[in-house]
Amino acid sequence: xxAEITLTVDGTExxxxxxxxxxxxxxxxxxxxxxxxxxxxxxxxxxxxTVLLDGRRHLTCLALAVxxxxxxxxxxxxxxxxxxDELHPVQRAFLDHDGLQCGYCTPGQVxxxxxxxxxxxxxxxxxxxxxxxxxxxxxxxxxxxxMSGNLCRCGAYAGILAAxxxxxxx
Amino acid sequence: MTELLPDPVPARAMGSARLRADGPxxxxxxxxxxxxxxxxxxxxxxxxxxxxxxxxxxxLDTAAALAHPGVVSVLDHTNAPRLVTDDPDTTxxxxxxxxxxxxxxxxxxxxxxxxxxxxxxxEGAALVTARYExxxxxxxxxxxxPAYAPESVNPDQPxxxxxxxxxxxxxxxxxxxxxxxxxxxxxxxxxxxxxLSVTWLEDDDGPRVTLVDSTQGVHPVAATLAPMLGLxxxxxxxxxxxxxxxxxxxxxxxxxxxxxxxAARTVPGRAVKLAxxxxxxxxxxxxxxxxxxxxRLGARADGTLLAIDHQVRxxxxxxxxxxxxxxxxTRMLYAAPHxxxxxxxxxxxxxxxxxxxxxxxxxxxYAHEIAMDELAIACGLxxxxxxxxxxxDVDPETGKPFxxxxxxxxxxxxxxLFGWADRTPEPRATADGEWWVGTGVASATxxxxxxxxxxxxxxALGGGRYSVAVGAVDIGTGARTVLAQIAxxxxxxxxxxxxxxxxxxxxxxxxxAGGSSGTSSWxxxxxxxxxxxxxxxGEDPDSGVHTTASAAQSPGMEQYATHAFGAVFAQTRxxxxxxxxxxxxxxGVYSVGRVLNPVTARSQLLGGLTMGLSAxxxxxxxxxxxxxxxxxQDLATYHVASxxxxxxxxxxxxxxxxxxxxPMGSRGIGEIGIVGTAAAVANATFHxxxxxxxxxxxxxxxxxx
Numbered sequence: 001x002x003a004e005i006t007l008t009v010d011g012t013e014x015x016x017x018x019x020x021x022x023x024x025x026x027x028x029x030x031x032x033x034x035x036x037x038x039x040x041x042x043x044x045x046x047x048x049x050t051v052l053l054d055g056r057r058h059l060t061c062l063a064l065a066v067x068x069x070x071x072x073x074x075x076x077x078x079x080x081x082x083x084x085d086e087l088h089p090v091q092r093a094f095l096d097h098d099g100l101q102c103g104y105c106t107p108g109q110v111x112x113x114x115x116x117x118x119x120x121x122x123x124x125x126x127x128x129x130x131x132x133x134x135x136x137x138x139x140x141x142x143x144x145x146x147m148s149g150n151l152c153r154c155g156a157y158a159g160i161l162a163a164x165x166x167x168x169x170x
Numbered sequence: 171m172t173e174l175l176p177d178p179v180p181a182r183a184m185g186s187a188r189l190r191a192d193g194p195x196x197x198x199x200x201x202x203x204x205x206x207x208x209x210x211x212x213x214x215x216x217x218x219x220x221x222x223x224x225x226x227x228x229x230l231d232t233a234a235a236l237a238h239p240g241v242v243s244v245l246d247h248t249n250a251p252r253l254v255t256d257d258p259d260t261t262x263x264x265x266x267x268x269x270x271x272x273x274x275x276x277x278x279x280x281x282x283x284x285x286x287x288x289x290x291x292x293e294g295a296a297l298v299t300a301r302y303e304x305x306x307x308x309x310x311x312x313x314x315x316p317a318y319a320p321e322s323v324n325p326d327q328p329x330x331x332x333x334x335x336x337x338x339x340x341x342x343x344x345x346x347x348x349x350x351x352x353x354x355x356x357x358x359x360x361x362x363x364x365x366l367s368v369t370w371l372e373d374d375d376g377p378r379v380t381l382v383d384s385t386q387g388v389h390p391v392a393a394t395l396a397p398m399l400g401l402x403x404x405x406x407x408x409x410x411x412x413x414x415x416x417x418x419x420x421x422x423x424x425x426x427x428x429x430x431x432x433a434a435r436t437v438p439g440r441a442v443k444l445a446x447x448x449x450x451x452x453x454x455x456x457x458x459x460x461x462x463x464x465x466r467l468g469a470r471a472d473g474t475l476l477a478i479d480h481q482v483r484x485x486x487x488x489x490x491x492x493x494x495x496x497x498x499x500t501r502m503l504y505a506a507p508h509x510x511x512x513x514x515x516x517x518x519x520x521x522x523x524x525x526x527x528x529x530x531x532x533x534x535x536y537a538h539e540i541a542m543d544e545l546a547i548a549c550g551l552x553x554x555x556x557x558x559x560x561x562x563d564v565d566p567e568t569g570k571p572f573x574x575x576x577x578x579x580x581x582x583x584x585x586x587l588f589g590w591a592d593r594t595p596e597p598r599a600t601a602d603g604e605w606w607v608g609t610g611v612a613s614a615t616x617x618x619x620x621x622x623x624x625x626x627x628x629x630a631l632g633g634g635r636y637s638v639a640v641g642a643v644d645i646g647t648g649a650r651t652v653l654a655q656i657a658x659x660x661x662x663x664x665x666x667x668x669x670x671x672x673x674x675x676x677x678x679x680x681x682x683a684g685g686s687s688g689t690s691s692w693x694x695x696x697x698x699x700x701x702x703x704x705x706x707x708g709e710d711p712d713s714g715v716h717t718t719a720s721a722a723q724s725p726g727m728e729q730y731a732t733h734a735f736g737a738v739f740a741q742t743r744x745x746x747x748x749x750x751x752x753x754x755x756x757x758g759v760y761s762v763g764r765v766l767n768p769v770t771a772r773s774q775l776l777g778g779l780t781m782g783l784s785a786x787x788x789x790x791x792x793x794x795x796x797x798x799x800x801x802x803q804d805l806a807t808y809h810v811a812s813x814x815x816x817x818x819x820x821x822x823x824x825x826x827x828x829x830x831x832x833p834m835g836s837r838g839i840g841e842i843g844i845v846g847t848a849a850a851v852a853n854a855t856f857h858x859x860x861x862x863x864x865x866x867x868x869x870x871x872x873x874x875x
Contacts (some may be wrong), residue, residue, distance in 0.1 A: 014762070040362065040448070042448065045806045080200075095189055099646070100190070100196055103201055110197055141814075145814050151361065153781075155776055155779070156776075158816070
């Protein structure tokens with residue numbers, strides 16, 4: 001079964017017909033040619049497919065495209081393109097702290113970090129937040145917890161932590 | 171093409187911190203991995219796997235699949251193109267896919283569906299129904315399973331070793347540790363699942379195949395596939411510009427690669443894309459066998475080892491033998507007059523095991539280093555002191571001097587950094603609230619290898635710029651960054667003046683990114699080519715002149731025993747009531763020769779430590795012996811360390827170079843980080859709780875009840 005939807009990806013609007021079985025991830029990667037979000041598990045278990053969907057970090061492998069008609073998607077490629085510099089500050093911090101090795105989880109990590117910093121700024125608590133009333137302070141435990149939906153098999157967590165810590169301060 | 175024994179290279183760029191050259195492409199996601207490469211109107215392939223562990227495929231009903239919109243064809247053993255399988259030297263049994271009706275393990279490829287879209291291919295695969303004639307199977311590695319001695323262990327080492335008289339040594343010993351240590355089945359699980367895009371072309375010169383593959387070695391893939399396809403190697407072009415990790419699982423081509431090539435052969439000129447699913451990886455892309463190490467250590471009361479006996483039982487597959495070299499590090503780690511190692515394999519009707527980061531060293535040193543901890547307790551010695559008392563003067567295995575053995579300095583430096591002197595010797599002596607707290611240590615070692623056969627080409631581009639080409643692959647190691655640093659120093663130019671080309675079989679031959687040998691093997695070839703280039707073309711070469719060369723093996727590799735060393739320190743907290751284990755501190759101190767780029771080297775060592783921590787606490791593939799497959803076949807049930815599991819983690823190294831191994835003075839660093847780490851963590855949990863756990867993963871249930 002086919003359905004027509006509109007999706008804005010990294011600032012460009014796409015009017016497209018999709019198979020109703022198609023996920024946002026496969027729509028991006030196989031139809032729209034945007035392979036910035038990666039497919040690591042296709043089951044919402046690894047975080048590699050994370051993008052900002054209507055401003056919030058979202059797993060696109062668990063999102064059916066037909067259910068997101070009219071949505072706005074920003075991938076890590078879009079974050080860079082929208083920056084004054086060549087790279088988004090979070091991307092720059094990942095680079096400076098070598099928070100990556102093979103790079104496959106990295107665009108998802110970057111989108112997750114950008115989304116997470118916004119959540120924290122809005123006062124969202126995490127599992128390790130003690131005071132649910134206060135605006136959480138992003139100490140190392142908070143960053144680790146909030147970034148734990150994104151697996152990195154190369155084990156770049158130490159660099160990712162340093163990168164997000166720096167991005168949180170600036 | 172010339173072979174040259176390269177001179178040592180003065181380090182200017184080598185040793186300096188440089189950010190990852192492909193970092194910007196990776197953080198933005200603009201780096202394109204195998205299946206992401208654009209292709210006009212590609213077809214998508216989906217694999218159908220056997221649902222029985224052993225038997226014969228008697229019927230495959232493809233009608234419903236073929237009727238599904240978008241499905242183009244279904245390949246099975248009755249219609250798939252034939253492979254050349256009559257030469258045992260070039261036939262890899264794992265790659266003989268869709269050739270007959272035999273089922274050798276559950277999860278084997280029995281069909282493959284080609285379709286216009288990935289959705290149709292997936293649905294089509296689900297619509298294929300197979301009927302089997304089943305035969306009895308064995309899928310459980312039991313202590314009483316019949317076992318055999320393989321002819322050699324990976325890659326080509328003796329199965330057994332005997333020095334002195336172990337039984338006499340044990341009889342003479344004041345203290346004996348006699349224990350069995352187990353490691354779990356583990357799956358490599360690189361974040362990028364195995365994938366490729368392949369096109370079969372027919373031109374005037376015959377067939378030509380091009381692959382964009384997710385592999386640790388483009389040349390080895392071409393060399394392995396070509397003869398089975400009846401082609402010369404140069405008719406198979408393989409590229410791998412970006413690879414999302416491998417950890418050994420992409421070191422050899424696996425069955426999905428061959429299935430995709432066969433499918434492409436049926437649709438000449440059209441690209442076929444195959445992305446193996448995470449679930450399929452648990453049967454089709456290799457894994458680490460479980461190991462059972464029976465250790466007997468005999469020592470004098472002062473801790474001096476008299477006898478080391480390490481007898482290993484592990485598993486291989488009936489389809490293809492793989493013998494993990496678990497006891498080989500035991501042959502060189504400590505001195506003792508009486509030493510013995512054995513490897514015995516249990517052949518099961520299961521998926522084919524293969525390389526996983528530090529095969530042999532990871533499970534073997536894990537077992538040895540817990541046995542040493544137990545010996546230290548039995549002798550009333552500090553675990554570091556015990557290791558100092560058993561330092562060999564020369565390599566116990568070969569009798570050769572070490573090119574450098576600074577294990578003692580690693581242990582002592584680590585002890586300083588970790589605050590080991592403040593440690594209470596008694597176990598179960600420190601509590602912090604509801605947590606028992608303890609510390610543990612383990613040694614680490616990994617052989618330093620340079621593989622023969624790599625070549626590099628240096629060309630002058632004019633204006634002081636150079637092209638340096640080698641068919642190597644950067645799977646996340648930092649090769650793309652480090653090889654340019656090596657080339658710059660070998661040419662005596664700036665790193666920015668080097669255009670590095672890698673990851674293509676159109677470039678000179680390069681060996682696999684495996685065995686922690688990539689940088690050494692490819693770097694030596696680059697140095698040889700650069701030095702010969704300067705000799706032939708001088709300091710101001712004309713644009714276009716070029717030199718291709720390979721490096722002769724450094725004589726030091728014959729004269730010395732060459733190994734990297736390290737010491738791992740862990741602090742653990744074990745919850746008094748739930749048994750939950752946390753690792754707030756993990757430190758590795760390494761002796762790895764010259765560190766060519768501290769940025770990427772630190773990441774590799776930390777990555778190894780992280781994977782070791784992950785193995786210590788989480789990783790275990792549960793095989794159901796009734797059905798023969800791994801039931802924890804995704805990342806929700808096969809746990810790998812997540813961000814919150816990794817707390818304080820640090821890797822440092824001794825300032826040194828190893829002049830004997832290669833012209834850069836470097837040893838391999840890709841694997842040593844995982845070695846010893848699980849033992850350090852396990853030893854720390856004993857120190858915290860007084861409970862000795864002799865298997866990994868060390869799970870909470872071991873500490874409660």
